[in-house]
Amino acid sequence: MLSGLFDLPWWGYVIYALVMTHITIAAVTIYLHRHQAHRGLELHPLVAHFFRFWLWLTTGMVTREWVAIHRKHHARCETVDDPHSPQIFGIRKLMLEGTELYRAESKNRETIEKFSLGTPDDWIERNLYSRFSGLGPWSMLAIDVIAFGPIGLTLFAVQMLWIPVFAAGVINGVGHYWGYRNFAAEDASRNIVPWGILIGGEELHNNHHAYASSAKLSSKWFEFDIGWFYIRVLETVGLARVKKVAAQVRLDASKTVADMDTLDAVIAHRYDVLWRYGKLMHATWRVEFEKLKLRAPEFPHVDFTTMRHWLQREEHEVPETVRPALSQVLQHSQALQITYRMRHELAALWQRSSASKEQLVQQLQDWCARAEHSGVAPLREFSMRLRSYA
Numbered sequence: 001m002l003s004g005l006f007d008l009p010w011w012g013y014v015i016y017a018l019v020m021t022h023i024t025i026a027a028v029t030i031y032l033h034r035h036q037a038h039r040g041l042e043l044h045p046l047v048a049h050f051f052r053f054w055l056w057l058t059t060g061m062v063t064r065e066w067v068a069i070h071r072k073h074h075a076r077c078e079t080v081d082d083p084h085s086p087q088i089f090g091i092r093k094l095m096l097e098g099t100e101l102y103r104a105e106s107k108n109r110e111t112i113e114k115f116s117l118g119t120p121d122d123w124i125e126r127n128l129y130s131r132f133s134g135l136g137p138w139s140m141l142a143i144d145v146i147a148f149g150p151i152g153l154t155l156f157a158v159q160m161l162w163i164p165v166f167a168a169g170v171i172n173g174v175g176h177y178w179g180y181r182n183f184a185a186e187d188a189s190r191n192i193v194p195w196g197i198l199i200g201g202e203e204l205h206n207n208h209h210a211y212a213s214s215a216k217l218s219s220k221w222f223e224f225d226i227g228w229f230y231i232r233v234l235e236t237v238g239l240a241r242v243k244k245v246a247a248q249v250r251l252d253a254s255k256t257v258a259d260m261d262t263l264d265a266v267i268a269h270r271y272d273v274l275w276r277y278g279k280l281m282h283a284t285w286r287v288e289f290e291k292l293k294l295r296a297p298e299f300p301h302v303d304f305t306t307m308r309h310w311l312q313r314e315e316h317e318v319p320e321t322v323r324p325a326l327s328q329v330l331q332h333s334q335a336l337q338i339t340y341r342m343r344h345e346l347a348a349l350w351q352r353s354s355a356s357k358e359q360l361v362q363q364l365q366d367w368c369a370r371a372e373h374s375g376v377a378p379l380r381e382f383s384m385r386l387r388s389y390a
Contacts (some may be wrong), residue, residue, distance in 0.1 A: 003006055004149035012147070017155050021162040022200075024058045028167060029200035030234075036119060037067045040215035041231060044239040056129045056136035059163050064130065065106040068115035072105070073172075075115070083111070084172040087188050093176045098168030109198040125203065156310070163323055166199050169283040175205035182219050183210035184274035184312060194223040201227035210271040211246035219246065245253040252390040258364045260357060265389035266364065267350045272385065274347065278312045280378045281339050285311060288333045298332075301325050338374050342367070 008016070021161040031051035034040045043051075055061050069083050076082045083105040086094045094101070105111055118130075128135075133179050137160065144159075170192065179190030189209035196203040196217060204217040204225060211219075218225035224313030230357050236241035249269050255262065266273055310326050318326060330337050345367060349360055364386075371383035 001163075004145065004147045004152060006147050008148070013151060013155060017158045020058065023054060023201040024163060025055050025166070025198075025228055026227065028163065029202055030231060031055070032061075032063065032066050033070065033202070034215050034227070034231070036063060038072045038213045038300045040213050040244045042241045042243060046138070047234060047239045051123075052129065056133065057140050058136070058159055060133045060137045061163075062106075062133050063125070064116045064119040064129050065112060067119050067273070068112045069102060069105050071115040072111050074209070077189075077209070078176070084168070085188075086177045091161070091173050094173030098172055100163040102168055134330050147313055161247075167202075171202045171205060172202070173198060179206070181206045182275065183207065183271035184278060185209040185271050186314070192221075194220070195221070196215075196225045196227065201225035207246075213244045214246040216245045217244045250390045251385070251388045253388055254313070255388045255390065258361065258368055258387045260361055262387060262389050263349075263357065263361050263364055266296070266386065269389065270347075270350050273389075274343070276384055276385070277343055277346065280382045281311075281343075282308070284335055284339060284378050286378060288336050290328060292332060295332075299328060302329055309338070312343070315344065328360070335376055338376055339379060342371060342379060
């Protein structure tokens with residue numbers, strides 16, 4: 001009977017598979033994602049090259065292609081040009097055919113040339129990793145079979161499926177479809193679970209889209225990012241240097257007037273601002289919807305279960321099929337009108353590139369004054385919190 005060099009108990013094979021796939025996940029999140037794609041940290045050349053070699057061996061992925069596709073995802077998120085959005089392709093396709101979408105985009109030379117700036121282009125990249133990308137997995141197959149015999153085929157299959165299932169399917173699919181949100185990012189990103197262990201911290205996908213260049217993906221006290229733990233270990237021993245992390249929101253209760261400091265903080269934390277706006281307005285919206293439901297025959301085409309979602313989106317993001325119903329609802333509720341209009345006016349503050357900072361501060365002060373005299377109690381409460389951003 002054929003056998004490999006090592007004869008392990010069943011749990012030994014399980015541990016081997018988990019360790020191998022976890023190193024691959026760590027390589028993806030630390031090297032490809034946070035280091036290469038977003039430049040959130042620097043890695044010692046030995047660490048960076050180890051990760052590059054490991055990914056070639058265990059996945060055959062080319063750094064240049066992965067980085068370019070991911071950067072395009074951020075630049076074109078949830079549009080028809082997004083390489084892998086479940087909002088465009090559907091969650092089923094992402095879960096079952098996410099790898100095919102990745103491969104199709106990797107053949108788009110325009111994408112690779114435009115979004116791959118700064119990725120490795122040394123001799124070994126050109127002559128081995130990129131040129132013979134398929135050689136890595138074949139080598140891994142040989143190693144598994146020689147080491148463990150026929151069961152090495154199963155171990156190899158697990159290694160090859162791990163990234164397509166969890167990265168292409170779960171992160172790119174579920175991470176833009178289901179979960180909770182800490183920030184009102186301008187896309188459908190979600191945190192899948194608050195404990196980023198199985199996928200190296202990438203479970204905290206909404207946090208990442210809010211602060212894309214941050215080397216740390218956890219935000220709330222109850223969230224754990226194991227990728228960040230590994231980065232801190234590498235930094236402690238001098239093998240990494242963190243360049244960017246998301247700044248924490250600071251509130252100064254003594255502030256009574258929005259000033260330049262407030263403006264800077266509001267712009268820096270704009271996704272947190274909009275998320276908290278929606279959270280405070282939720283009670284008002286629920287009450288208004290209940291009132292309108294009593295007049296349901298007047299609104300035959302209104303889906304009240306989804307209307308709260310559209311109240312928190314930019315106007316251009318609302319589908320044409322939904323706009324008539326949204327307009328009808330707004331016409332019949334002054335409170336909804338006010339909160340909807342005020343949200344868009346607030347968001348416009350960081351979109352007015354032609355205005356000076358002094359003008360933006362004045363606009364922010366005017367916004368706070370109108371909010372506090374709107375007659376909507378949660379809006380007044382939110383304005384008072386907004387002024388304390390520091």
